[in-house]
Amino acid sequence: MTTPADTAAARRGRPGYDRRQVLDVAVALFNEQGYDATSVAALAERLGLSKSALYHHFASKEQLLAIALETALSRLEAALDEALAREASAADRLEHVIRGAVAALTAELPSVTLLLRLRGNSPVEVAALERRRHFDQRVTGLVRNAQAEGRIRTDIDAGVATRLIFGMVNSVVEWYRPDGPVDPALLAEDVLAVALDGLRPRGGRA
Amino acid sequence: MTTPADTAAARRGRPGYDRRQVLDVAVALFNEQGYDATSVAALAERLGLSKSALYHHFASKEQLLAIALETALSRLEAALDEALAREASAADRLEHVIRGAVAALTAELPSVTLLLRLRGNSPVEVAALERRRHFDQRVTGLVRNAQAEGRIRTDIDAGVATRLIFGMVNSVVEWYRPDGPVDPALLAEDVLAVALDGLRPRGGRA
Structure with missing residues (x-):
């Protein structure tokens, strides 16, 4: 969806690109x-722009990175804030944040x-x-708190459990494709099913 | 452990480096x-070698990459071959390969x-x-087969289940540190416990 401001920005640069589109191409190339x-x-070559036309849209490569990371982090943090704001048990909040994190990953x-691939080689990354x-x-x-x-279960350290849950959640970026056969909402349910009940049948979900 | 061949190689290059050590420094820098x-x-700068001294050890940057990837892949494939060679059910073999994969990750x-961070930008990577x-x-x-x-359980697609299991296994490279507090053998048991039984208590492991 383009706004009038986007359209004006596009007019200032080369036809066909607004800030959002330049950002999308940059993030794809970084990945x-x-x-x-x-x-x-x-990046300028991929866009078919001169470097100076590109600098018209963004001050630096690092600014593009910072905006993309803000998008990702604020979405994940919003999922967590929303879960914590619920009048619910810790276990229910945990379920909510796992679902929200999978939704954040598939949407962004x-x-x-x-x-998830950052190495921490610059202040923005750190x-x-x-x-x-x-x-x-x-x-x-x-x-x-859910323990x-x-x-x-309390026989697995809470830190290790969190890392294993997010190991599953984060792996989604490696293999989920928006145009693929996997429904993102069902995917979240599969992650929850494994995280909470495991793959061994236990007479729960049919 | 150094072999006589390593020592000879070290003598041919600058003192203090054999092929194995150059490879270790290269892989650390790539990561x-x-x-x-x-x-x-x-890479030459990190080693304190000239580029020509470095080329004495290895033909190219790509050769270093190829050797490192061979180490990783052959270790993982060996774990799978070993699991499949067992006279056991598919479920027991699966358990064996998960344990072997965690051991491969922590050892290598x-x-x-x-x-795991490859992007596929060269024939060696592809x-x-x-x-x-x-x-x-x-x-x-x-x-x-275990299904x-x-x-x-059969209500989760076998491909999705595999990806989620390896999401947990592979996440280990992001947070396991050889000098940290987590025992690699217990870590494999934690991964198995979550993968098979989940985090919700079910009166199994105490």
Whole structure:
């Protein structure tokens, strides 16, 4: 969906590109080649723009990265905030955040992919990794509370459990394709089913 | 462990480096900066060698990559071959391959990390990704057979189940540290416990 502001931005640059489109192409190229290995010249070439036309849209390669990471992180954090705002048990909140995280990944696949592949070679990346760590710590707290409620087994460390859950959730960026056969809502249910009940039959879900 | 051949190789290069050590430093740098973004000049600088001294050890950057990927893939494939060679049910073989894959990851952490972050921008990478795909297909076959035995639930697609299991297994490269507090053998048991029984208590493991 384009807004009048986007259209004006497109008019200022070369026809056919607004800021959002330049950002999408940049994130796709970062995911393909790696952020560090992608030069502004390569990005301008992919877009068919001159470097100066590209700088008309964005101040720097790092600004493109920062905007994409903000998109990914704010979506994930919103899912967690929403879960924590619920009047519910820790176990129910945990379920809610897992569902929300899968939804965030499938809805913002390119920017979350970029986030998950960060190496931390610049201040923008270090700050994003710090926010990810904080997110993980908050989820670990939820797991710990759900253990205290007796709703999550206590023979697995809460930190390890969180990492294994997000191992499943985050793997989605490696193999989920928006045009593929897997429904994102059902995918979230499959992640929850394995995380909570495991793959061995237990007479639960038919 | 160094062999006489390694020692001879070390004598041919600068003192203090044999082929194995050059490879280890290269893989660490690839993981830090990304393979595409790492130049031979940067690698020589990290080693404190001239580029020509480095080429004394290895023909190309791609050769270093190929050797590291071979290490990772052959170890994972050996774990699968060993599991399939067992006189056992598909479910027991699956358990064996999950344990073996976690052991492979923790034992060969740097090279498996490199494998899991490949983008497929060169023939060596494309070939490695093809071997990974073949590995995944063989494991999916095991999951399907375990479903037919009634030992794995059938309401989750075998391909999705395999990807979620390996989402957990592969996440280990993101957070396991050899000098950290997590015992690799117990880690494999935690992965198995979640994959098979889930995080909800079911009166199984105490």
